Amino acid sequence: MKSGLLLACLFCVCIINSVAQNIKKMNAVRTESAPKIDGILDDSEWAKAVAADEFVELRPTPGRVESRERGTEVKILYDNSAIYISARMFEHPDSIARELVTRDQVGNSDFIGIIFDPYLDRINGLGFYVTAAGSQYDAKYSQTQNEDDNWNAVWDSEVKIDKLGWTAELKIPYSALRFANKDIHTWGINMTRRRQKINYQSCWNFVDPKVSGFINQEGELHGITNIKSPVRLSFSPYVSSLVNNYPHNFPDISNTTGSFNGGMDVKYGINQSFTLDMTLVPDFGQVRSDNQVLNLTPFEVKFNENRQFFTEGTELFNKVDLFYSRRIGSFPSYKSDVSGQLKLQRV
Structure with missing residues (x-):
């Protein structure tokens, strides 16, 4: 032995x-x-x-x-x-x-x-x-x-x-x-x-x-x-605009409509171990879209998180399904289908 x-x-x-x-x-x-x-x-x-x-x-x-x-x-x-x-x-x-x-x-x-x-x-x-x-x-x-x-x-x-x-x-x-x-x-x-x-x-x-x-x-x-880490502070602003022109040619209806959006991501290094990520009206317009899924089950389909703000650094942790980050910043796609259809029933 x-x-x-x-x-x-x-x-x-x-x-x-x-x-x-x-x-x-x-x-x-x-x-x-x-x-x-x-x-x-x-x-x-x-x-x-x-x-x-x-x-x-x-x-x-x-x-x-x-x-x-x-x-x-x-x-x-x-x-x-x-x-x-x-x-x-x-x-x-x-x-x-x-x-x-x-x-x-x-x-x-x-x-x-x-x-x-x-x-x-x-x-x-x-x-x-x-x-x-x-x-x-x-x-x-x-x-x-x-x-x-x-x-x-x-x-x-x-x-x-x-x-x-x-x-x-x-x-x-x-x-x-x-x-x-x-x-x-x-x-x-x-x-x-x-x-x-x-x-x-x-x-x-x-x-x-x-x-x-x-x-x-x-x-x-x-x-x-004898090197020192500098202040880690970065700003990532963005602006986007949309202009839509359709000749209605009706009174009180504008032929041209538009919108303007802006936001910013901020990163600040608190210390060598922690970084604070903040976002204001983030732009997810360039995030990869989801594949279409035919769901014939009674269970909700869960998609992978593709937004970098929610994925950066997550490889260091085991999230153990504590929350579903895709619910952050959006409403369920079926909300408009059931909205107003719920009625109280008397027993």
Whole structure:
């Protein structure tokens, strides 16, 4: 019995050691002068940082180290206001796929992305991607809700194509991140690169496809000290109008009618753990519509919540069906059918 327990303990220790050996580490370097975000890596500040390289293939052959001829190098700087990333992707210029698409789309393009886990909980992360065509994509990650690309942040990026391949520079302000209030930071980090024309993708810290999740398979970023989270306050106002013209040509009936609406969303970071979301007459006109459902049962159909105001951050909690958020801000569709039809009956 004791020997079996000892073997089990040794087996667990071996697993822990093997996992620990797979965690890469890199250092961010503080800079007094912020590099210019123009996609050209000629700023003297970049010479201070050591490049993270030797990316490991994710697909099509997981675990193979990418060749130096088509390799990737990433450097990270920081100051009191932002994180700065430079990336060099070695590639033949004719092999770079570039498709200009809208924000939060990558299309058929090569891209480089960086995923931060500022709390190092290996559960939640924030990803920032830029394509070879210059399109930005950002998303929020969690173990329970894999990717939420409805999350948006304000950050800068530029890319350039040259004879060695292509380069990218990113500036991510601390207002786009959330981290603990302490002097010395250790963040989870991973970088990923895609080469579209050969359906190739690699990561800096190897992500084993046989292991569930990828935030839990990140490397570590060290060297960030004495940074403070800025005031997190944002306003998202909107206005909308409607004009309808129909030639009634009747007295006292206007041919033209219209309406004007306005509202605002406000976010305020109370502290490192809590954010207050407020909304006044929110605009849900661009929310995805529901699919039509033929309900032949006596029970009400419950639709998924697609309004971002009610879904942001819910992946951190188990709502256990305490309430149905789709009732907020609307009346039941059948209310007009039964209104006024209820009568008191005398017994």
